[in-house]
Amino acid sequence: MTDVVLLGVGNPLMGDDGIGLVALEQLRSQWVLPEEVELIDGGTWGMQLLPTIEAADEVIILDAIRAGSAAGAIVRLEKDELPRFFRAHVSPHHITLEDVFAVLEFKGTAPERISALGLEPQAVTWGMGLSPVVEAAIPDLVTTVVTRLRERGHTVRPRELVDA
Numbered sequence: 280m281t282d283v284v285l286l287g288v289g290n291p292l293m294g295d296d297g298i299g300l301v302a303l304e305q306l307r308s309q310w311v312l313p314e315e316v317e318l319i320d321g322g323t324w325g326m327q328l329l330p331t332i333e334a335a336d337e338v339i340i341l342d343a344i345r346a347g348s349a350a351g352a353i354v355r356l357e358k359d360e361l362p363r364f365f366r367a368h369v370s371p372h373h374i375t376l377e378d379v380f381a382v383l384e385f386k387g388t389a390p391e392r393i394s395a396l397g398l399e400p401q402a403v404t405w406g407m408g409l410s411p412v413v414e415a416a417i418p419d420l421v422t423t424v425v426t427r428l429r430e431r432g433h434t435v436r437p438r439e440l441v442d443a
Contacts, residue, residue: 282315283431284335285424286328288342288376295350295400295413298420299341302397305421311436316428325375329382337392337431339424340376343400350401351416353423358393396423 287303289296300320307318317335321328332338344354361380383389398420401410409417428435 282335283337283339283428283433284317284319284331286319286321286332286338286340288321288340292405292407294402294404294406295398295409296343296403297409298343298398298400298413298417301409301414301417302341302420302424305417306424309421309438310425311438312428313433313435316433316435326379326382328376328379332379332383332390333386333388335390338390338394339427340393340395340397341420341424342395342397343403344395344397346399348399350399350410351412352399353416353420354395354397354399355423356395361393361395396420396427 285303285306287299289299291297291300303318303320306312312318317331319328319331344356346352346354346356348354380389380393398413398416401412408414425435
C-alpha cells in the first residue's frame with residue numbers, strides 16, 4: 280500500500296489546464312521523495328486510476344482549480360469541498376475524476392484523506408504552455424505540496440542537496 284499518491288492531472292494541450300502535470304514534473308525532478316510517496320501522471324485518465332487511488336492512504340490531486348481567485352493563486356480543497364471542485368469542470372477530465380470518486384464512495388474504498396492542491400488558472404484554451412502568471416506560481420505550489428508531505432511526517436529533500 281502506498282501512503283500518499285500525488286496525482287497530477289490535466290491536459291497540457293489546454294494551456295493552464297496542464298498545471299498539475301507541470302507541478303508533478305517539478306516535484307519529480309527537483310525533490311527526493313520517500314518511496315511511500317508515489318507520483319502518478321494521471322493526465323486525462325479515468326477509471327484506470329481506481330486501483331491506484333484505492334491502494335493509497337492519502338491522495339493529493341494536483342490540478343488547475345477555479346475558485347474565483349486571482350490567476351496563479353494557490354487553491355486548497357479538502358475532501359468535503361471536492362464535490363464543488365468537480366462541479367466547476369475546468370476541463371473534461373474533471374467529469375472523469377468525479378466518476379472515479381463516486382465509484383470509490385459507492386464501494387466504500389475511498390482513501391481517508393483526499394485533497395486537491397492547485398492554482399487558479401488564467402487561460403484554459405487550446406495551446407501549449409502555461410500563462411506567465413501561472414508558470415511563475417508553480418514553485419509556490421510545489422513548496423505547498425512539500426510542506427504538506429513534511430507535515431504528514433515524510434522526509435522530503437531538495438534534489439541538489441542529495442546529488443551534490
